[in-house]
Amino acid sequence: MKRITLAFLSFAVLVGGSVAQAQDKYPFKPIKVVVPFGAGSATDIVIRIVGDQMRHELGQQIVVENKPGAFGILAIEEMVKARPDGYTLQVGNPGTNVLAPIIYKDKFKIDYDKEVVMVSRMGEVPLILAATVKDFAPKNYGEFIALAKANPGKVRYASVGVGSNNHYDTEAFAQWAGLKLIHIPNKGGGAAITNDLVSGDAQVALVNAASSAGVIKGGLLKVLAVMAEERMPEYPDAPTLKELGYASGKGLWSALYAPAKTPPEVLDAIHKATVAALKSAPVQEAFRKQMIKAVPNLSLADAKAWNEMEVAHWRKLTETVKVEKPE
Amino acid sequence: MEFFDNLAIGFGVALTPANLGFAFLGAMVGTLIGVLPGIGPIATIAMLLPLTFHLEPLSGLIMLAGIFYGAQYGGSTTAILVNLPGETSSVMTCIDGHQMARQGRAGVALAVAAISSFFAGCISTALIAGFAPPLAKIGQSFGAPEYFSLMLLGLVAAVVLAHGSILKAVAMIVLGLLVGLVGTDGNTGGTRFTFDIRELIDGIDVATLAIGLFGVGEVISNLSRPEEQRSVIAQKITRLWPTGDDFRRSWRAVLRGTALGSILGVLPGGGATLSSFAAYALEKKVSREPSRFGRGAVEGVAAPESANNAGAQTSFIPMLTLGIPGNAVMALMIGALTIHGIQPGPQIMSERPQLFWGMVASMWVGNLMLVIINLPLIGIWVQLLKVPYRFLYLAILLFCAIGVYTVNNSSAAVLLAAFFGVVGFILMKLDCEPAPMILGFVLGPLMEENLRRAMKIASGDPMIFVQRPISLGLLIAAALLLLIVALPAIRGKREEVFQG
Numbered sequence: 001m002k003r004i005t006l007a008f009l010s011f012a013v014l015v016g017g018s019v020a021q022a023q024d025k026y027p028f029k030p031i032k033v034v035v036p037f038g039a040g041s042a043t044d045i046v047i048r049i050v051g052d053q054m055r056h057e058l059g060q061q062i063v064v065e066n067k068p069g070a071f072g073i074l075a076i077e078e079m080v081k082a083r084p085d086g087y088t089l090q091v092g093n094p095g096t097n098v099l100a101p102i103i104y105k106d107k108f109k110i111d112y113d114k115e116v117v118m119v120s121r122m123g124e125v126p127l128i129l130a131a132t133v134k135d136f137a138p139k140n141y142g143e144f145i146a147l148a149k150a151n152p153g154k155v156r157y158a159s160v161g162v163g164s165n166n167h168y169d170t171e172a173f174a175q176w177a178g179l180k181l182i183h184i185p186n187k188g189g190g191a192a193i194t195n196d197l198v199s200g201d202a203q204v205a206l207v208n209a210a211s212s213a214g215v216i217k218g219g220l221l222k223v224l225a226v227m228a229e230e231r232m233p234e235y236p237d238a239p240t241l242k243e244l245g246y247a248s249g250k251g252l253w254s255a256l257y258a259p260a261k262t263p264p265e266v267l268d269a270i271h272k273a274t275v276a277a278l279k280s281a282p283v284q285e286a287f288r289k290q291m292i293k294a295v296p297n298l299s300l301a302d303a304k305a306w307n308e309m310e311v312a313h314w315r316k317l318t319e320t321v322k323v324e325k326p327e
Numbered sequence: 328m329e330f331f332d333n334l335a336i337g338f339g340v341a342l343t344p345a346n347l348g349f350a351f352l353g354a355m356v357g358t359l360i361g362v363l364p365g366i367g368p369i370a371t372i373a374m375l376l377p378l379t380f381h382l383e384p385l386s387g388l389i390m391l392a393g394i395f396y397g398a399q400y401g402g403s404t405t406a407i408l409v410n411l412p413g414e415t416s417s418v419m420t421c422i423d424g425h426q427m428a429r430q431g432r433a434g435v436a437l438a439v440a441a442i443s444s445f446f447a448g449c450i451s452t453a454l455i456a457g458f459a460p461p462l463a464k465i466g467q468s469f470g471a472p473e474y475f476s477l478m479l480l481g482l483v484a485a486v487v488l489a490h491g492s493i494l495k496a497v498a499m500i501v502l503g504l505l506v507g508l509v510g511t512d513g514n515t516g517g518t519r520f521t522f523d524i525r526e527l528i529d530g531i532d533v534a535t536l537a538i539g540l541f542g543v544g545e546v547i548s549n550l551s552r553p554e555e556q557r558s559v560i561a562q563k564i565t566r567l568w569p570t571g572d573d574f575r576r577s578w579r580a581v582l583r584g585t586a587l588g589s590i591l592g593v594l595p596g597g598g599a600t601l602s603s604f605a606a607y608a609l610e611k612k613v614s615r616e617p618s619r620f621g622r623g624a625v626e627g628v629a630a631p632e633s634a635n636n637a638g639a640q641t642s643f644i645p646m647l648t649l650g651i652p653g654n655a656v657m658a659l660m661i662g663a664l665t666i667h668g669i670q671p672g673p674q675i676m677s678e679r680p681q682l683f684w685g686m687v688a689s690m691w692v693g694n695l696m697l698v699i700i701n702l703p704l705i706g707i708w709v710q711l712l713k714v715p716y717r718f719l720y721l722a723i724l725l726f727c728a729i730g731v732y733t734v735n736n737s738s739a740a741v742l743l744a745a746f747f748g749v750v751g752f753i754l755m756k757l758d759c760e761p762a763p764m765i766l767g768f769v770l771g772p773l774m775e776e777n778l779r780r781a782m783k784i785a786s787g788d789p790m791i792f793v794q795r796p797i798s799l800g801l802l803i804a805a806a807l808l809l810l811i812v813a814l815p816a817i818r819g820k821r822e823e824v825f826q827g
Contacts, residue, residue, distance in 0.1 A: 038655055039373035040662035049666070052377050066373070067736045070525040074737070107525060156784065162516030184780055187513045191661070195595050195651045199470040201780060210665060211650055214672020218648075220467070286380070289668030 026086055026266045030061040033256075034079050034090045036072035039064075042190065042208060043254045046123045047091045049286045053277035058269070071104050071163075072096025076257075080115045084259035086266035091122070093254050095165040098307075098314045103163060117260045118307040119267065119300070120274045123292040124253040126209040126228035127169070129241070130221045134200035141224045141239060144204065145177060152180040158193040158202035161185050163323065166193075168314075169227075169249075170206050172321045176246050183323075197221055208252060209234075210291040227251060232291070248313065253295060255303075271300050330457045333680075337456070337688030340385060340681050349386045350689050353393020354696040360394070361401015361413050362708075363726065368398035368414075370733050372659045376666075384667040385682050389689040391663055392643075393696070395656045399639060400444060400697050403632060404708055407436045409723050411542035413730070415533050416635035418765055419607040421541050423620060423627025430623050433712060434567030437705045439577055439625055440632045441698050442569075447585040447633035448694030451640040454589050455687050459676060462593045462641065463648040469594050471780040472791050476801035477594075478774035481601060483805045484608040485766040496763050499754075503767025506531060514779050526739035534734050536768060539744035540761040542727045544751020546720050551752070557716040567705055569625070577629035580610050584630040588637030593644055595651035604766050606634030621760070640690050647683060648673045 033051060035044050044066060051062030067075045075090055076097070082088035090097075101112035131138060138144035148155045157174075159167040162185050174181050184202040186192045194212050196202040198220045206227060213234070215221050223238040227249040231240055241249035256274055258267055277283055278294040287294055297303035340346060360371050372391055379387030402413025407424035420440065427436040455462070469477075486496050509520040510530030521527040549557050569577075587609060588602035610630040611620045620627050642653035650671035652658035661671060669679065676683045711719075731744040754761055785791035793799045 038658060039369055039376070040652075040655070040659035045662050045666060048377060049380075052380065064373070065736055068529070069735060069737065070528045073525060107528075161511075161513065182783060184783060185513050185516075187511070191651050191658075195649060198467050198649060201470045201784060210670070211661075214650060214670030214675065216672075217670065218673030220649075220673060286666060290665050 026269050027058050027060040029087060030063050031058070031086070031270075032063045032065055032082075032088050034075040034088065035064055035066045036068055036075035036090070036092060036096045037066065038068050039066045042125065042211065042252070043091055043093055045290070046254045046292065047256075049283055050122055050274070050277050053280050053283050054273050056280075057273035057276050070107065071100040073100060073104065073108055076100075076112070076116060077108070077110055079257070080110050080259055082259070084261035084263075086258065086262050086270055088259070089119070089270065090116075090257045091254055092257055093165070093252060094310065094314065097255065097257060098310050099163075099165050099168065099318070102311070102315055102318055115260050116257050117262075117267070117300075118297075118303045119256040119258050119271050120278075120297040120303050121253050121255040121295045121306065122274070122278060123287055124228075124251040124295045125290070125292050126226055126232055126251045127206045127249075128209050128212060128216075128223055128235075128238075129173075129204060129225040129227065130194075130197060130207050130212060130216065131204045131224050132197040132200050132202070133220060133222060134198075136200070136203045138224070139222060140237075141244065144224050145179070148177075148179045148181065153182060155179070155204065156182045156184050156202045158184045158186055158196040158205040160189055160193060161187050165252075165314075166206060167323055168317055168321055171323050172248065172317055173206075173227075173241065173246060175321055194221070213291065234291075248317070251293075255307075267300060271303070333456045333684050334688065336680050337684030337686075340685035341389070341688035341692050346386055346389050346685070346689065347692065349382075349390040350393050350692050351696055353390040353395075354397045354693050354700060355393075357394035357397015357399075358401045358697065358700055358704075359397075361398035362404050363401075368394055369655050369659065371398075372656060376659065376663060379663045380666055384664060384669055385685045385689075387663050387667075388660060388682070388686055389693075391656075391660050392686065392689060393693045395660075396448075396636070396639065396690075396693050396697060397700075398656075399635065400441070400701060403440045403444075404437060404701075405726075406541075407433060407440065407628070408708060408712060409542070409719070410545040411723060411727065412537045415537060415765075415769075416603050416631075416639070418537050418541065419603045419631035419762065420628055422607070422762055423622070423624050425545075426621065426623035427625070427628065428712065432566075432623065433709045434705050435569045435573060435625065436628050437708060438567065438569050438702065439573060439628050441701050441705075443577065443581045443584070443629045443633040444636040445694050445698045446581055447588060447637040448640060448691060450585045451589045451592075451637040452687060452691040452694075455641060455644065455690075456684070459644055459648075459683075459687075462644050463673060465590075466593050466595050466645045466649065466651075468797065470795075471777045471784060472795050472798040473801065474594075475774060475777040475781055476792060476798040476805070478770045478777065480801050480805040480808070481605065481766070481770050482774065483808050484605060484612075485763050485770070495757075495759050499759050499761070499763040500767035503764035503769075504771035506536065506764070507768040507771040508775075513776050524739070526737060530772075531743060531768075532731075532734050532740060533765070533769060535731050535740045535744045536747055537765055538727050538731050539747025540751035540754070540765070542723060543744060543748025544755060544761070546723055546727075547748055547752040548755050549716060550720065554717075567709065573625045577625050580606075580626040580630040581633045583609055583613070584633035585637045588634030588639075589641045591634075592638035592641030592653070595645035595649055595653070601769070602634040602638035603631035604762075604769075606630040607762075636694070643686065643690070647671050647675050647686070 033047055035047060037043050047064055054062050067078055072092055079088050079090040138147050157170050159170055186196055190208045190211050193205050194207050194215055197205055223235045226232050226238050226240045228240055228251045275296040278296040297306055372394055399414055399416055402417040403420045405411040405413050406417040406420040407428050410421050410425040412418045412421050424436045485500055509527055511518050511528055584606035587606045591602040607630055610626050611617050645651045646657050650661055652661055728741050731740045751761055781791055
């Protein structure tokens with residue numbers, strides 16, 4: 001109950017505080033972080049864990065607001081339209097903050113590249129190339145490739161939607177491996193595509209390592225390969241796609257963003273608090289339990305450079321990979 | 328006796344003073360936020376989520392589950408009193424529940440809702456304790472063809488829902504289907520009926536539609552009457568407690584609702600949502616006096632209330648064994664579990680028996696607490712109806728607006744709900760039932776997606792629907808239902824079914 005009171009109080013402070021502007025040092029009131037996904041989603045959990053720790057670093061509450069919709073555009077614009085004073089931030093992932101500004105550029109009412117800056121990456125979860133056990137024989141990567149090559153246009157893969165980063169990632173991999181697969185999109189998100197594999201609607205998919213762990217352990221899915229920098233201790237026999245020669249495989253990351261017009265000293269304070277929270281023991285412990293790796297950018301310049309690299313990577317991907325692109 | 332062992336493990340942990348306290352806290356908070364639809368369960372649970380970081384996983388889950396049932400129960404309270412469905416699951420409760428309230432039987436409706444829910448909770452708890460592993464298997468065998476056939480059966484049943492002309496019922500279902508199409512087409516990524524409004528890209532939320540059609544529509548309709556006829560209670564409040572006749576009428580409905588809800592709840596992803604619709608349709612179909620439905624039939628409250636509670640309970644099976652959330656609240660509970668490093672999966676029953684069975688036992692405890700909390704409150708809720716309508720309607724509209732806004736923190740949704748309020752009012756004037764429209768809205772997109780997916784799986788061969796045994800069974804059931812409606816020999820009966 002105390003927490004509720006606290007949340008209500010902080011809300012009251014949030015409303016009242018904007019009257020007395022900026023006599024104090026940043027931050028003098030709670031900070032709102034807009035999440036482009038529903039509460040309980042992977043990205044939402046990351047900011048709630050990190051935010052709980054940032055509260056200790058900054059001495060102010062981090063208030064999470066979930067605003068899903070329109071590929072993340074609604075959340076991003078809510079942040080950009082707020083005053084760029086460091087009290088409204090946003091978390092995003094490669095889908096909302098890199099891919100959407102490229103392929104849905106015309107749906108934005110703002111110029112994303114000019115209005116938004118990356119503060120730091122936060123966490124990265126490995127993606128697993130998983131296969132169903134239902135009427136699907138391959139037990140490892142080699143057998144899967146052999147089967148898919150022998151049956152072009154027969155093996156089905158699931159993704160979280162047409163034009164999603166998950167869709168592009170899988171198509172890019174398939175193109176590299178020389179496979180022709182059938183796409184079974186599911187708007188229901190990560191848990192839904194895991195279920196598509198369990199029920200046999202789809203046969204392979206790139207799934208979030210954390211949310212699929214229980215189902216894999218229960219023998220309903222097989223691990224073919226891991227999309228991450230190194231092999232996972234949980235699946236020592238599963239090769240990384242990198243080992244197999246596929247260079248652009250990366251896990252699913254989340255990052256904190258701020259309006260580009262935020263004063264530099266405020267940006268700096270947010271960056272410091274984010275990195276400190278990511279390095280703290282409670283966050284590391286909570287991340288470890290969910291197979292998330294803390295991946296802070298050590299400086300704002302580093303975050304900027306990293307972001308540019310990622311944007312270039314996705315830009316190339318969207319140009320070279322052919323998907324049934326939505327119009 | 329595995330059944331008793333499981334329950335013993337469960338009650339062993341659920342009945343510790345601390346966990347009893349969490350169950351009570353959850354049920355209490357849930358009831359309050361359910362009755363005041365301003366703050367929905369999602370917002371509340373999201374706020375309380377950081378608190379569960381520091382709790383035992385089971386205690387956290389028990390509290391969140393309590394909020395979930397409590398809110399669902401509280402949602403029925405507003406559905407009955409002011410025709411405002413707090414959640415999708417209470418849409419069907421509005422129909423006869425609110426009519427009962429208008430006849431001065433609000434107390435009876437509330438009591439029947441509480442008792443039906445509790446009874447359904449007891450049965451489904453026992454069902455889970457006895458048959459969780461095989462029930463989990465059913466969920467895993469449902470692929471696209473099975474879902475399609477199930478939705479088809481649901482749509483056929485939807486025709487029975489209406490209590491006006493069959494033509495109007497079909498028209499309402501089609502209207503619902505069309506509204507359901509708004510948004511992005513899952514298969515191509517193309518947008519439909521969005522008119523370049525970005526808030527429509529992900530479609531319309533069912534809460535927005537239901538609150539608009541029922542809640543706002545009812546307010547407009549009441550205001551259009553002369554002032555002296557506006558009061559919610561047209562007749563004097565007769566009594567608060569159900570009579571022997573009420574119990575006699577509802578016990579079969581409760582049993583059927585519980586059975587239907589328990590089965591549908593096991594299906595991953597939205598099975599529980601269908602349970603109250605299905606139970607209401609079934610009850611009307613088997614009733615000897617179907618014309619009473621929609622006019623304050625007590626069975627029309629008992630059936631959907633028991634079904635949605637049973638469905639809510641059994642939907643914990645796909646959540647815990649597959650990690651598939653049945654709704655947004657359950658998605659948050661999965662979040663609460665994963666924060667503690669607990670991965671939902673089929674092995675959770677053997678690996679964490681205390682967590683799994685503790686959860687099951689706490690469902691029963693939570694249901695009992697809801698009855699204890701709510702039965703004494705009925706008198707107070709009924710008094711609320713004595714508030715003059717000129718004050719009450721402002722509060723209702725305010726709660727509608729806040730409730731719709733908090734789903735996605737979207738002001739566009741509030742405007743949409745206002746729009747659907749006007750639509751709801753026009754439909755009322757035309758004597759068209761909004762319930763089949765909601766059903767079409769929910770079922771249509773699911774049906775389309777699963778049909779197209781099944782076609783992809785079978786490379787375009789429609790035989791897939793009859794080759795899969797479960798799918799075939801559901802199609803046969805749908806055909807039989809159609810036959811019953813169409814057969815001339817029982818036309819007399821049909822006339823009765825569709826009589827207004």
